[in-house]
Amino acid sequence: MDIPGKKTGIEPVRLGLDSKFKFKCHKDIKCFTKCCKGISITLTPYDIIRLKNRLDLSSEEFLAIYTEPHILEKTDLPVVTLKLIDDESSDSDKKACPFVREDGCMIYEDRPTTCRYYPLGVATLSHKEGSDGEGFYFFVNEPHCLGFEEDKEWTVKKWRKDQGVDIHDDINAQWTDLVVRKRSFPPNIKLTDQAKQMFFMVSYNIDKFRQFVFESSFLKRFDIDDKTLKKIKNDEIELLQFGVNWLKGILFKQTDPQQQASAARPEAEKNE
């Protein structure tokens, strides 16, 4: 599974954190912004939080305007990609990212994880209990990208840090783990529609999930300590992490006490 990925011309060279490559992207390069057209960008939960806040939209509004729903291969889980639009700056029939302008990305500081990784892609091989899972990196070697002809040297590790991918990956780690774990399920084990809706709400519609926690019977059904409540009320990232832990409990009946530390625990389960 690629999380996330631009889907064209993937070169199967397996890279590790210390792998070296030469690359530089800048405004004077001939291919400037070509990589923002004809692409598929799967969005992560943290991408949505950054983007909707940047654009001063609710998560519901952001989803409606800027995303398209998909089912993630081999997982049967609903995910979203950036909705591309007609490219008025060219005759090509390729569609373009809604945020690309002649002078570059208009939301650059809040660009999605995929754009930060580019020209690298990241793949997560398998879920392993008690670890972060094993991942590897590869070049998204698209013929139009001339950045590889430039002379600046990087390691994968340095690139990730420079592009701020580390922060995105840390925040998305639990969610990625959940998705990878779902992929390892035998294909005949299906999630209910309700479970998929819950996955979608927690992953992408954080404002709706907040309402679900604080304005439904959720707090009557689940016993959540005051410290956690305070944290998730005032901090979207805490709310997201709480939601992902809660989802794990629902989707996988997870009982690991560490995972449950700040998560909801049904009263009935506590009284057993």
Ligand code: SF4
């Ligand atoms: S978000 Fe920015 S960097 Fe990413 S494809 Fe769109 S314009 Fe390009």
Ligand code: SF4
């Ligand atoms: S195609 Fe490559 S070098 Fe050109 S703008 Fe995109 S990332 Fe930079």
